[in-house]
Amino acid sequence: xxxxxxxxxxxxxxxxxxxxxxxxxxxxxxxxxxxxxxxxxxxxxxxxxxxxxxxxxxxxxxxxxxxxxxxxxxxxxxxxxxxxxxxxxxxxxxxxxxxxxxxxxxxxxxxxxxxxxxxxxxxxxxxxxxxxxxxxxxxxxxxxxxxxxxxxxxxxxxxxxxxxxxxxxxxxxxxxxxxxxxxxxxxxxxxxxxxxxxxxxxxxxxxxxxxxxxxxxxxxxxxxxxxxxxxxxxxxxxxxxxxxxxxxxxxxxxxxxxxxxxxxxxx
Numbered sequence: 303x304x305x306x307x308x309x310x311x312x313x314x315x316x317x318x319x320x321x322x323x324x325x326x327x328x329x330x331x332x333x334x335x336x337x338x339x340x341x342x343x344x345x346x347x348x349x350x351x352x353x354x355x356x357x358x359x360x361x362x363x364x365x366x367x368x369x370x371x372x373x374x375x376x377x378x379x380x381x382x383x384x385x386x387x388x389x390x391x392x393x394x395x396x397x398x399x400x401x402x403x404x405x406x407x408x409x410x411x412x413x414x415x416x417x418x419x420x421x422x423x424x425x426x427x428x429x430x431x432x433x434x435x436x437x438x439x440x441x442x443x444x445x446x447x448x449x450x451x452x453x454x455x456x457x458x459x460x461x462x463x464x465x466x467x468x469x470x471x472x473x474x475x476x477x478x479x480x481x482x483x484x485x486x487x488x489x490x491x492x493x494x495x496x497x498x499x500x501x502x503x504x505x506x507x508x509x510x511x512x513x514x515x516x517x518x519x520x521x522x523x524x525x526x527x528x529x530x531x532x533x534x535x536x537x538x539x540x541x542x543x544x545x546x547x548x549x550x551x552x553x554x555x556x557x558x559x560x561x562x563x564x565x566x567x568x569x
Contacts, residue, residue, distance in 0.1 A: 304335035304357075306399060307382035307460065311372045312351075313341040315390035318499065319350050321426075322390050323358070331399035334386075335359060339376040342366040347390075370468040377464060385460045392454045393422075393497035402457045405438075405489045412438065413462065414482055415489030417455040419498045431494060438489040442480070442531075446538035451479050454496045458482070470519075472512035477520045484524045484531065510556055514549030521546070 308326060312319065326336060336358040338351050342365060351360050361379060363372060377385075384403065388394060402415050415438075421430040432452065436444040445451065453475040458464060462482070466474040482488075521542055525532050532539050 304382050305333040306331075306335070306384045306386055306403065306457070307380035308334055308336045308386045308388055309339070309373065309376045309380055310336055310388050310390060311339045311341060311369060311376060312343060312347050312390045313366065313372075314343045314345045314347060316343075316346045316350060318391040319347060322388055322392060323351070323354060325394040325396075326388065327354070328396050329394065329399045330397050331403055334399065335382065337361070337376050337379045339363065339372050341369075341372045368468060368471070370466040370470060370474045373466045373474070374468065377466075380460065383460055385458045385464065387453050387456060389454060391499045391501065393499075394454070395495050395497070398455075398495040399457070401491055401495065402489075405491065406457065406459060409438070409489060411487050412459075412489040413486035414456060414458045414479070415491060416451045416457075416479075417491035417496065418494035419452045419455055419496050420494045421500050422497050424499070424501060426497075426499075429500065432498075433494065434490050434492050436490050439487060440483075441488045441490065442483040443535045443538045445480060445483055446535065446542040449476065449480075451476075451483075452496065452498055453479075454498055455491075462486075470512075470516045472509035473516045473520070476517065480520055481524060484528065510549075510553050514546045514553065517549065518543070518546045 326334065338358055338360050340347055340351070340360065340362040342363055348360070351358055359379065361376065363375060384406065386399070402417065405415055406412055416434065418431065418433040420428055421432060423429050432450065434450050436450065456479065464478070467477045470477055
């Protein structure tokens with residue numbers, strides 16, 4: 303059994319898929335497997351995946367299902383000591399796994415770790431760098447103020463229940479990682495270990511109506527299950543909910559703008 307199970311979910315992913323998979327095969331740490339979930343693609347996704355060796359285990363959903371369900375479908379096949387994620391349009395730097403597995407192996411009290419990210423565009427050109435400011439410890443209070451976890455950079459010790467909230471359309475990863483960070487110590491590699499591709503048609507830009515609603519659901523769940531966190535971190539608690547209302551405002555302003563545009567073009 304491989305030490306690291308890497309979950310990849312794909313739907314019509316042929317454009318950047320080979321580059322993503324190659325970045326795993328180029329890792330300096332080699333004890334891994336890829337669990338690839340094909341969500342009923344109609345392009346060449348399957349052919350690309352099957353062109354590799356048996357370290358990729360290919361599975362196909364019986365029908366096209368929401369991403370959260372597809373991720374949970376794949377989690378059932380992830381048996382490694384550690385769990386990692388890579389979307390089909392993103393890239394790992396070659397020493398990503400080596401550095402993070404070394405960190406977790408050397409610090410058994412850490413349940414999860416994440417790293418910095420290089421943001422790239424459709425052409426692979428760097429547009430930004432997102433470097434974590436938290437330190438390896440109990441990072442939950444800091445995440446309430448400034449959430450900085452990129453899913454592609456995460457490695458989780460696979461000895462706890464791990465499941466995505468299938469009702470969430472925008473932030474099931476935020477929901478999962480915040481719940482883990484509210485309970486466990488987390489490691490932080492401050493340097494960038496991944497390249498995250500920011501696409502104009504990404505889910506982040508489409509689901510503005512869900513941003514505040516889903517963030518609030520996550521926070522409500524965490525603080526209702528562990529009320530002492532609100533007492534211990536009152537400032538961070540207020541900062542987190544302030545961001546919820548900021549997202550509400552962004553949505554309502556966007557709707558007002560759309561309505562104004564409709565009225566303008568209707569005359």
